[in-house]
Amino acid sequence: MIAVTITASSTAPIVVRLVRENAVPAEYKAACAADGFSGACGTAVLLLGVTPGVLLAGVGDGADDLAYEWAGAVSAARLLGFAAIAIDAAGLSVAQAVAVATGAVLRATPQLQLRALVDEGAPKLTAIDIVTADAVLGPAWWVAAGTIRAVLLARDLVTEPANTLNPQTYVDRLAPLRDAGITIEVIDAARLLAMGAGALLAVGQGAASPPALVVLRWPGAGGVPVTFVGKGITFDTGGICIKPADKMWEMRADMAGSAAAVGAIYALALRRAPTAARAILALAENAVGAGSYRPSDVLKTLSGKTVEVVDTDAEGRLVLADALSFAARENPRAIIDLATLTGSMVTALGHVTAGFFSNDDGLADKLVNAGSLSGESVWRMPIDDSHRRALDSEIADLRHCVTERLAPDACQAAAFLREFVGATPWLHIDIAGVDSWDEADDLHPQGARGFGVRLLDRFIADHFDPA
């Protein structure tokens, strides 16, 4: 991780200064006017004629901490070629200074690199000084740095390819969680068979690496835990209903829901959150093999309900079905599942906003609130009676998807999942459109974004942690 130092002075060759709209400092007015910079959000201007050099970054009206995070990210993106930069935090509140640094680190840290050769084009930025006389910044940055580490771990899990990250090796990547006080339990395929987790087992049965359910626990200050559930398909070929070859490589990221659950519980542990939490990772590889499950197979799920398989590429909802049943048995305060579940959600909401579903209006409002405060925006979608009716099977308790061309698959998947949570307050977040981007944007490098970690951390902090 990029080293962030809180210091009273810095020798970095570039210093970032934040500028409110139409409040450009007098000494820079001429240069800013020449470039048309007025302090608008998302804009920056680099002034190299002074020593140290200055990057002015706009924060608009500065009313929102997210504007500072945006400015920090835009600054870092412009300064990736410098080994060290400073952020002038004089005049900023603690929250604003932390936001600038958070934006900078999250934008400047590249995705996991597995190169053997030196990459001449690699970003050089490895050190950020926050220049302030304010000692209060230390504890606030400690909290933020934990969240950033959790986001970066989630991103690395998503980026790691499936030849090294599989349901067996996944748990090896979770060592930092153990160090942070999280207990880890692996329920292997033999135990899953004994339990009757027929859906998770079926999805994984074609792969050389058998499926597993991983249970992570953060005790917090005790009490009934909130439970995160993550879809962890370490690679999704589609199975017998195999996907087209074009872009199939992206399916290494089909475990981004589980990575978000890992990141979220890790973030809670790193900031010693009082709220008890549990993360359940439903891990399987959906492979094509002689032993693969087939369309028309009828599976007996952990809940006892039978499910008719329609399309083996709709495997995420099957592994989640068993994980959700398992989660609900402990009567958690709430279940929040995350999954790269449907292309339908991408068609509906695109790459900016994740869609979610809930059986609890109050919980849903809280998640929307956490989304707007964390910058990971979410939008509620409906589960209609017609969505559930579409899952009626002629021979089983339900079928798991519908194959019409224009089927509202995201909504129908949510209707399917709802069958396995009982009365537990529940949120299902479909992150298929937002987990990874082909190109860098203002706030994120190219690739995995770690979407969900900050959303859930904020959700727990604001709505579950004692005030």
Next chain:
Amino acid sequence: MLDVSFAAATLPASGALALLVPEGGTLAGIGALADAATGGAIARAFAAAEFSGKAGQSVTILAPGAGLSRVVAVGLGAGADISVRVCEDAGGALTPLLAKEARVMLAADQLSGAQAVAVALGATLRRYRFDRYRTTEKPEDKPKFVNLVVLTDAADAAGLWGREKALAQGVFLTRDLVSEPPNVLTPVEMATRIEALRDLGVVVTVHDEPAMRALGFGALLGVSQGSAQPPRMVVMEWHGGTPGDKPVAFIGKGVTFDTGGISIKPAAGMEDMKWDMAGAGAVVGAMAALAGRRARANVVGLVGLVENMPSGTAQRPGDVVTSASGQTIEVLNTDAEGRLVLADVIWYAQHKFAPSLMVDLATLTGAIIIGLGHEHAGLFSNDDKLSEQLLAAGLAVGEKLWRLPMNRDYDKAIKSDIADMKNIGGRAAGSITAAQFIGRFVKDCPWAHLDIAGTAWAEKDTPLAAKGATAFGVRLLDRLIADREA
């Protein structure tokens, strides 16, 4: 249309009798009298069929005695206060069970006037059948149900029915328009049918191609230029409110057939594109309903009517057209034509009428079906208050809406390299980027866009509509106005 009349709440001596039974299955009033007169036959049938009055349950008893040819009972479900929505669906459930009876007595003596009228409305809406082109159907295969006599002593029932009857007529006008085949219902023919609204007191103005050219409608005319059928824009004005009050404007997409143009659609399912004018159809039906009930409001309806065909004169992917607003549009997919039609009509609506608010309806995107399915239509708006009003109106009449987001991030998707915007934004968030496109033609006016591609047509029977055109939007718009009149 079903002929609905009202009579005193007494047990009929003959004919068919329809009962509405709350959960528990207890008979009261006329139902109890009928049970007594038939020696308990009705209660015995309930027990045998395990009918307990749950919503969705029904039972038919043939010739139970006491001169009755048939008794049909439908469950109302539980709840001390049965909503009019439940009553409508119960009425809708009665209709298919009564297809073989010409005249039916509805025992509404246990219902309020409003509830009784809601049952009649539900039965009426469900009874609609588009059979203009069935020339060889045997008479015995046609539904006979034409007369519904509502047995009620509620003094307000007959008066309330006048309003609902006008609404049903508006719904049926829309269903007729949407169901008509595209060789019959061309833009010119649809304009001609809209002119009939003059009989209701609606001021109708038809704009032909030269008129639209003079207005600078480059976007709409670009869509239409490949077709042998000339385009029309029809403006309907209903002046029922205070003179001088700004009107509410309804705008409808009316592509009478959409082949996709040069970006032609796959053959499978293309026949569905005859109902690509359902947004315009809904606006016409709503105007008829409002005029029919003499709504105390100023409302203007505008529909852009075109046919989208591939031909030597058709517009091409890559063409740049200039809209009436002056903004240029790079047409990258000729099958994203609805938004081009709406762009010009919405612009015109603002300039001509300075409306207090605008609602447009369009079968705009397949993406809305993938996003929401067939129960909710998509709602996009620049105004939270208008959104709340529409969501509430939708729930009240059973035409449900689900709001979806709009913002600057989505707007980026329609940035063009050479024009002010392009007409497609890619697969991701396809309905939202379409709404963003339309939004670029709205200036400082509360506006909502309803994407009704998933709700305008039903592949199977629904409680209030047989398979086919639903007329989604007519009742919603009527309710939106009614809530503002109150």
